[in-house]
Amino acid sequence: MDTLNQILVTGLTLGAMYAMSTVGLSLVWGALGMLNLAHGVILAIGGYTAYWVIAQMGFPLVVGLFGAMAMGALLGVVMYFGIVRQMLKSKDFETNIIIATIGIAIALENLLLRGFGGSAIPQPIQFSGGFWIGMVYVPWQNAIILITAVVFMGLLAWFLQKSRHGRAIRATAQNRDAARLMGVDTGNVYIQVLALAGALAAISGIMLSSMTTLTPGMGADPMIKAFIICVVAGLGNVGAAAIAAFALGMIEAGAQFQFGSHLGFPTLLVIVIAVLIWRPYGLFGREEVERL
Amino acid sequence: MMSAAQRALRNDIVIGCILLALAVAAPFVVDSRFAITQTIVFFIWAMVTVQWNLVFGYAGIFSLAQMVIFAFGAYMTAVIGLELGWSVWAAAPVAAVGAVGFSLILGLACLRLTGAYVALLTLAVAQIAYVLIRTETLPLGGQSGMSRFGDLGFRPMLGADWYIGNYYVGLTLLTISIIFSIIVIRGPLGLAFQALRDSPGLARARGISRLKYQLWVFGATAFFTGLAGGFYAAHFRIVGPQILSLSLLLFMLAMVVIGGRGRVWGALIGTGVLLLTDELLREVAGDYRNLVLGLLIALFVMFMPQGIAGALSAGVDKVKNRLTRKRETPSSH
Numbered sequence: 160m161d162t163l164n165q166i167l168v169t170g171l172t173l174g175a176m177y178a179m180s181t182v183g184l185s186l187v188w189g190a191l192g193m194l195n196l197a198h199g200v201i202l203a204i205g206g207y208t209a210y211w212v213i214a215q216m217g218f219p220l221v222v223g224l225f226g227a228m229a230m231g232a233l234l235g236v237v238m239y240f241g242i243v244r245q246m247l248k249s250k251d252f253e254t255n256i257i258i259a260t261i262g263i264a265i266a267l268e269n270l271l272l273r274g275f276g277g278s279a280i281p282q283p284i285q286f287s288g289g290f291w292i293g294m295v296y297v298p299w300q301n302a303i304i305l306i307t308a309v310v311f312m313g314l315l316a317w318f319l320q321k322s323r324h325g326r327a328i329r330a331t332a333q334n335r336d337a338a339r340l341m342g343v344d345t346g347n348v349y350i351q352v353l354a355l356a357g358a359l360a361a362i363s364g365i366m367l368s369s370m371t372t373l374t375p376g377m378g379a380d381p382m383i384k385a386f387i388i389c390v391v392a393g394l395g396n397v398g399a400a401a402i403a404a405f406a407l408g409m410i411e412a413g414a415q416f417q418f419g420s421h422l423g424f425p426t427l428l429v430i431v432i433a434v435l436i437w438r439p440y441g442l443f444g445r446e447e448v449e450r451l
Numbered sequence: 452m453m454s455a456a457q458r459a460l461r462n463d464i465v466i467g468c469i470l471l472a473l474a475v476a477a478p479f480v481v482d483s484r485f486a487i488t489q490t491i492v493f494f495i496w497a498m499v500t501v502q503w504n505l506v507f508g509y510a511g512i513f514s515l516a517q518m519v520i521f522a523f524g525a526y527m528t529a530v531i532g533l534e535l536g537w538s539v540w541a542a543a544p545v546a547a548v549g550a551v552g553f554s555l556i557l558g559l560a561c562l563r564l565t566g567a568y569v570a571l572l573t574l575a576v577a578q579i580a581y582v583l584i585r586t587e588t589l590p591l592g593g594q595s596g597m598s599r600f601g602d603l604g605f606r607p608m609l610g611a612d613w614y615i616g617n618y619y620v621g622l623t624l625l626t627i628s629i630i631f632s633i634i635v636i637r638g639p640l641g642l643a644f645q646a647l648r649d650s651p652g653l654a655r656a657r658g659i660s661r662l663k664y665q666l667w668v669f670g671a672t673a674f675f676t677g678l679a680g681g682f683y684a685a686h687f688r689i690v691g692p693q694i695l696s697l698s699l700l701l702f703m704l705a706m707v708v709i710g711g712r713g714r715v716w717g718a719l720i721g722t723g724v725l726l727l728t729d730e731l732l733r734e735v736a737g738d739y740r741n742l743v744l745g746l747l748i749a750l751f752v753m754f755m756p757q758g759i760a761g762a763l764s765a766g767v768d769k770v771k772n773r774l775t776r777k778r779e780t781p782s783s784h
Contacts, residue, residue, distance in 0.1 A: 194567065196701070245753055251712075255752040258708045261701045262752070266745030273738060379697055383578060390571040421586040428575040432560070435572050439564045 174408025183356030189395025199378025205361025231361030508713030524680025532600025543681025550677025596691025711758025
């Protein structure tokens with residue numbers, strides 16, 4: 160029972176971090192049909208921004224959090240005006256934008272390396288201590304990550320479901336042309352989505368680096384996981400992506416406990432492969448009838 | 452009069468012969484060991500990207516498995532060399548056949564999927580291999596890799612000039628690999644894919660099975676990709692897990708797309724341009740090499756969405772049109 164609870168604590172924390180890094184990727188994919196491979200480096204920049212604001216400039220933690228979010232959002236907007244806007248109309252957008260974002264990722268990672276060096280730096284947003292639930296010790300760090308993630312997921316769900324902007328985003332994701340015909344300013348929607356995804360990535364970068372450390376390449380692994388979760392959930396399905404993130408976090412925690420920590424990720428991948436062979440359209444995806 | 456297809460094939464042969472002649476002559480003209488060994492690296496990556504271009508550009512399979520197939524060839528060559536004591540000359544072709552088998556299994560698993568799902572499944576396989584090798588779960592040398600399985604044996608024959616022997620072996624392999632790709636593109640298989648791309652309904656009604664041809668490409672390209680892996684092992688005399696890293700995978704993918712996806716010479720151009728740029732930036736940009744390289748990659752796809760080969764052929768067409776229009780204008784008025 161205790162080991163089960165321990166797995167639950169680890170799994171929920173992993174799931175919360177994965178969910179934060181996945182929903183942004185999924186949103187962008189849904190609304191723009193764009194696989195953003197710079198997502199990982201934006202995540203790392205979020206973590207570094209918090210470090211810079213708090214440890215180097217001496218501001219309080221909250222300022223670091225919001226500074227990182229602002230930075231992530233800004234990067235999203237810059238990417239829109241710098242590359243996405245020009246490329247959206249071109250042929251082969253879906254492939255070319257992947258390569259373009261790979262380029263951006265290589266460039267930004269180089270800047271991080273030059274600015275902060277290659278060695279690992281601790282994340283200053285840390286909480287010590289913890290509390291007991293029954294026989295299980297829950298560190299504050301894990302609890303706060305989980306609470307933050309749940310709060311932001313709730314806000315995001317409310318925003319997408321209830322607000323005008325959220326409706327416009329969902330409409331654009333469903334059918335770009337129809338949305339435009341109904342008077343949705345899709346250009347505006349793209350900016351909002353990229354900014355939102357950048358801000359969420361920045362938060363997940365802070366969370367991830369608070370559990371490990373800051374390195375310029377820290378975003379690569381979470382990005383692969385976010386990509387996996389996105390696809391398993393069904394492309395562009397934001398709600399399902401959040402659920403799948405928690406499920407995969409639990410599975411990884413269980414596998415780490417069962418087979419040793421280095422086999423958690425491979426086990427996860429094997430399960431994902433099995434799922435895809437069983438359901439080629441993702442766990443929550445619906446089979447699309449191909450029209451010729 | 453030649454048909455368009457015949458003319459395209461003739462152009463390919465002419466371009467190929469010129470490039471081959473230049474490459475054969477290079478070691479006699481160029482006196483820089485560094486330039487020759489870097490060209491060998493180009494041969495290796497070009498072998499991979501030329502085959503990747505067939506899978507991705509022609510067959511339309513968004514596969515990221517090419518590097519894991521490459522690694523399969525490299526590691527199997529090393530294992531055969533170490534365990535059975537075979538020379539790499541014998542081990543590499545066997546490893547290439549092994550890579551075909553591996554690739555066919557992978558193909559059967561992932562070819563029911565489409566688009567990004569294929570990318571994910573193949574990426575997952577590559578990542579599993581990467582983690583399992585790095586953590587020494589698979590007994591393949593871990594982080595530091597495998598070595599001491601021999602080389603191509605030019606050292607006793609050519610002494611300090613051994614790398615020139617490797618150069619010609621690499622050139623031969625790349626040439627065969629390119630000839631194979633041209634045969635596929637200009638032959639019936641290429642026509643089948645063109646049909647499936649241009650009019651999927653009609654093509655399928657005529658009995659062209661996408662899965663069958665995709666599986667065929669998956670297997671055949673794996674032979675040359677695996678062979679490239681074997682040559683990599685023989686040339687560097689070491690195989691490590693870094694050939695499975697995500698950054699190398701994405702860099703190679705960028706080569707295919709920037710060169711011109713689905714164009715005969717695209718992969719070769721893309722590989723050459725990116726490797727050369729990388730090398731030049733080492734001199735010019737120093738610590739900021741990757742910053743410039745990354746921005747250049749983004750600019751390439753922004754301004755040449757059809758790749759460099761696409762932009763070149765569009766340019767040639769424009770010049771041709773202008774010339775013919777000039778000739779025709781007086782008679783039409």
